[in-house]
Amino acid sequence: MSDSEDEVKSKNLKLVLIGDGSSGKTSISTRYSQDQFERQYNQTLGIDFFMKRINLPNHTQVTLSVHDIGGQTLGGPMLDKYLYGADAVLLVYDITNYSSFENLDDWYQTALKFCNNPSKNIFYALVANKCDLEHLRAVKHEKHVRYAKEKSMQSFLVSAKSGESVNTMFLQIAAQILNIPLSRIQVEDEHRVIKAEIVKFKEVKPPKPPSKKSSICSIQ
Numbered sequence: 001m002s003d004s005e006d007e008v009k010s011k012n013l014k015l016v017l018i019g020d021g022s023s024g025k026t027s028i029s030t031r032y033s034q035d036q037f038e039r040q041y042n043q044t045l046g047i048d049f050f051m052k053r054i055n056l057p058n059h060t061q062v063t064l065s066v067h068d069i070g071g072q073t074l075g076g077p078m079l080d081k082y083l084y085g086a087d088a089v090l091l092v093y094d095i096t097n098y099s100s101f102e103n104l105d106d107w108y109q110t111a112l113k114f115c116n117n118p119s120k121n122i123f124y125a126l127v128a129n130k131c132d133l134e135h136l137r138a139v140k141h142e143k144h145v146r147y148a149k150e151k152s153m154q155s156f157l158v159s160a161k162s163g164e165s166v167n168t169m170f171l172q173i174a175a176q177i178l179n180i181p182l183s184r185i186q187v188e189d190e191h192r193v194i195k196a197e198i199v200k201f202k203e204v205k206p207p208k209p210p211s212k213k214s215s216i217c218s219i220q
């Protein structure tokens, strides 16, 4: 094996999450960056972003900068700046909210307009969030599949709440942009949910206090 095959390759990717307010962009970002979930809704004003480093096969280290855009920025003056230089655009909707799906096309058309760099192939992904709320689903899965097919997009079904498929999605997107094949095991590894066991410790009795008798001998 030559030295260059051993060398670590470093890559940077900019991923941007867009979509209607309350679809769960911040929650997906928080799940991925901190493995946490907040029930309470706090509207994102403008943009938030974080970086995460992941390892891909072939000694490739990728720094992902994930940009979480507030839902109210559509039609505003800043969206083109937020999208500038994106390698991937994740179009997020909430499966329990039909209008969040309907409005995605406006988001998509806007992203196409602002990311029209002919020298760059931007990766678009359709992300259905809140899959833990399947019983409240308002967007038929066929509609999701049809839209993704129509636009030749990769599509994902995730839950920021349970964490389902969140890590796998980011891993797969990074690998596909960089054209690095992933094995099934690598994908499943990310997919695995690790449950912590509750450990019951045995009661440990405190040591007996020392006996009152003195063990010191005095020689007179």
Ligand SMILES: Nc1nc2c(ncn2[C@@H]2O[C@H](COP(=O)(O)OP(=O)(O)OP(=O)(O)O)[C@@H](O)[C@H]2O)c(=O)[nH]1
Residues within 6 Å of the ligand: 019, 020, 021, 022, 023, 024, 025, 026, 027, 028, 038, 039, 040, 041, 042, 043, 044, 045, 069, 070, 071, 072, 129, 130, 131, 132, 133, 158, 159, 160, 161, 162
């Ligand atoms: N059940 C469930 N609730 C979720 C999920 N993701 C987000 N939520 C909830 O949906 C609400 C909105 O989530 P946010 O992540 O703040 O939505 P957002 O897309 O960032 O909204 P804006 O910042 O306004 O654009 C919050 O109350 C979250 O707790 C999910 O996967 N399942």
Ligand SMILES: [Mg+2]
Residues within 6 Å of the ligand: 025, 026, 027, 042, 043, 044, 068, 069, 070, 071
């Ligand atoms: Mg937000």
